[in-house]
Amino acid sequence: MALSAKLQLKQTQSLVMTPQLLQSIRLLQFTQAELERFVDEEVERNPLLERGESASEDVGEPVRESEAAVAREAGDDWFGNEADLSAQTISDRLDSSLENLFPDDPGRSERLDPALSTQWKSAAGGAGGGSESFDLEDLAAAPVTLRDHVGEQIAFAFTQPQERLIAAELADGLDEAGYLRTDPAEAAERLGADPASVAAVLSRCQGFDPPGLFARDLAECLSIQLRARDRLDPAMQALLAHLDLLARRDFQSLKRLCGVDEEDLLDMLAEIRGLDPRPGLAFSGGPSEAIVADVEVRPASDGGWAVELNPDALPRVLVDQSYFAIVSGRARDQAEKDFLGECLQSANWLARSLDQRARTILKVASEIVRQQDAFLAHGVRHLRPLNLRTVADAIGMHESTVSRATANKYMLTPRGVFEMRYFFTAAIAASDAGESHSSEAVRDRIRELIEAEQAAHILSDDTIVDLLGKEGIDIARRTVAKYREGMNIPSSVRRRREKRALAGLKG
Known part of the structure; x- marks a missing residue:
C-alpha cells in the first residue's frame, strides 16, 4: 500500500482551562475572608466595579446600573466639558467637591466633652489628618507580647549592662510557650561571657512572672511554679523526676518512689493539675476571629428545613454600565477603548462568578441537609454515612466541584455551627x-x-x-x-x- 500525505478535518470537543475558568475554580474554594480580600482587590483595580449591599438582596441580577453612575451623569459638568481646563482649575474644583462630600458631623462632636473634643481636634490636625473624626480602635494599645513582657522585667531586674545583654540573649531563645530553646553554654560562647554568669542570670530570669518561664523542659517548668508556691519538697521532686510514670498512670510505682501513701499522692497530683505547663501562651494569643457561617439552616413551617445563604458572607459587586458608557465615549485612542472593554468584561465575569458560586454552595448545602435530616432532628447518633459522590450524583455536579464547594465552608444549624465537611463520614x-x-x-x-x-x-x-x-x-x-x-x-x-x-x- 502506497504511503501519501493528505489533509483531514476533524471536529472534537475538549475542555480548555481558560484563565477565567481557573479563576472561577479558585473562587469556589475561597473562604469567606479570602473572598472578601479578592473582591476588594478587584474593586480597587477595576474602575467599573463597586461594592453593593448584600444584607437584603437576593442572589441574582449581578449586573445592574449603580446609583453612583446617575450621580456622575447628573454632575457631568464637575470638570466641565472644556478639553483645555488647567490643572489648577481641576484641583480647585476637586477640593471643593471633597469638602462637600465629607461634611462635619455635629451630632458626634456634641456628645463629646468640650475639653476632650479640643484635644482630639488638635491631635488630628497635628497628625496632618485635618478631620475631627477618629476611630477608638486606633487609640487601643497593642497587645503585650511575651518578648515585651520579659523585656520590661529585665530592665528592672538587672542593672549591669553585661547582665542585661545576657538576659536579652536568653529572652531571644524563648519559644511561644515560654520554654528556653537556647543552650546557656552556647549563649555564653556567643557572648564571650563566663558560663557561671549566664547560669546566674538564667536563675534570676526563672523567677520572672508568670512562674515557669525560661524552663528547659516540662519538669523544670513545673518545679519553678511549685518553688514559687513553696511546695517543692523531696516527694514532689521525685514525682517530677518520673513524669513518664505519671503519663502511664503507674501510681503504684510513684507511691514507692515518692515515699508517700495514696492520699498524699492524690494531693500531689491535684497540685500538678493546677499548674500551667505552657506559661508563655498567655501572651501569644492574637485576636480571635469569629466564624461566619456561609449557610443558615432553620426549621420550616412545613416541618422541613429552610436552607438560606448568609447575606453577611456573600459579597456583592455592581457593574457600573452608565459610567462605562460615559467614559468609553470619551476614549481618545484604541488602547483606552481596549482597556475599558477588558474592565467591563472582567467586571461582568466577576459578578456572574459570584452569583454562580453562591448558587453552587446553596445547592450543595440543600442536598446535605436533605441527606442529614435525621441528624438535624435527633443529634449526632443519627448522622448518616455520606460521601462526595453521593451528593455530586444527586445534584448533577462533578465530585471535585462538591469538594471545593464544601472546603472551609460552615453551616449554621439548630445544633450549632459545623464545617460542611463534617457531614461527610465513612x-x-x-x-x-x-x-x-x-x-x-x-x-x-x-x-x-x-x-x-x-x-x-x-x-x-x-x-x-x-x-x-x-x-x-x-x-x-x-x-x-x-x-x-x-x-x-x-x-x-x-x-x-x-x-x-x-x-x-x-x-
Whole structure:
C-alpha cells in the first residue's frame, strides 16, 4: 500500500482551562475572608466595579446600573466639558467637591466633652489628618507580647549592662510557650561571657512572672511554679523526676518512689493539675476571629428545613454600565477603548462568578441537609454515612466541584455551627445486614460507653466491640482502638488506674 500525505478535518470537543475558568475554580474554594480580600482587590483595580449591599438582596441580577453612575451623569459638568481646563482649575474644583462630600458631623462632636473634643481636634490636625473624626480602635494599645513582657522585667531586674545583654540573649531563645530553646553554654560562647554568669542570670530570669518561664523542659517548668508556691519538697521532686510514670498512670510505682501513701499522692497530683505547663501562651494569643457561617439552616413551617445563604458572607459587586458608557465615549485612542472593554468584561465575569458560586454552595448545602435530616432532628447518633459522590450524583455536579464547594465552608444549624465537611463520614457496616452506621456516630457511642464505665468495670477494646455488635454495629477491634486514640482516650489499663485514683480522691 502506497504511503501519501493528505489533509483531514476533524471536529472534537475538549475542555480548555481558560484563565477565567481557573479563576472561577479558585473562587469556589475561597473562604469567606479570602473572598472578601479578592473582591476588594478587584474593586480597587477595576474602575467599573463597586461594592453593593448584600444584607437584603437576593442572589441574582449581578449586573445592574449603580446609583453612583446617575450621580456622575447628573454632575457631568464637575470638570466641565472644556478639553483645555488647567490643572489648577481641576484641583480647585476637586477640593471643593471633597469638602462637600465629607461634611462635619455635629451630632458626634456634641456628645463629646468640650475639653476632650479640643484635644482630639488638635491631635488630628497635628497628625496632618485635618478631620475631627477618629476611630477608638486606633487609640487601643497593642497587645503585650511575651518578648515585651520579659523585656520590661529585665530592665528592672538587672542593672549591669553585661547582665542585661545576657538576659536579652536568653529572652531571644524563648519559644511561644515560654520554654528556653537556647543552650546557656552556647549563649555564653556567643557572648564571650563566663558560663557561671549566664547560669546566674538564667536563675534570676526563672523567677520572672508568670512562674515557669525560661524552663528547659516540662519538669523544670513545673518545679519553678511549685518553688514559687513553696511546695517543692523531696516527694514532689521525685514525682517530677518520673513524669513518664505519671503519663502511664503507674501510681503504684510513684507511691514507692515518692515515699508517700495514696492520699498524699492524690494531693500531689491535684497540685500538678493546677499548674500551667505552657506559661508563655498567655501572651501569644492574637485576636480571635469569629466564624461566619456561609449557610443558615432553620426549621420550616412545613416541618422541613429552610436552607438560606448568609447575606453577611456573600459579597456583592455592581457593574457600573452608565459610567462605562460615559467614559468609553470619551476614549481618545484604541488602547483606552481596549482597556475599558477588558474592565467591563472582567467586571461582568466577576459578578456572574459570584452569583454562580453562591448558587453552587446553596445547592450543595440543600442536598446535605436533605441527606442529614435525621441528624438535624435527633443529634449526632443519627448522622448518616455520606460521601462526595453521593451528593455530586444527586445534584448533577462533578465530585471535585462538591469538594471545593464544601472546603472551609460552615453551616449554621439548630445544633450549632459545623464545617460542611463534617457531614461527610465513612460508613461502618451493620452486623444484621441493615443500614450502615456513620463513623462519627460510632465515635460518639464509644465515647459514651467509656464515660459511663465504672472503676471496677473498665471496658477493654474487645468488650466495646462486643457491646457495639449487640447494637448492630460491625466494627473491628483495631478500628475501636483507632477511634479511641483519635479522641485522646487512654487505654483500659491507664483508665483503670486513673479512675481508681479519682475514686480514692473522692472518698
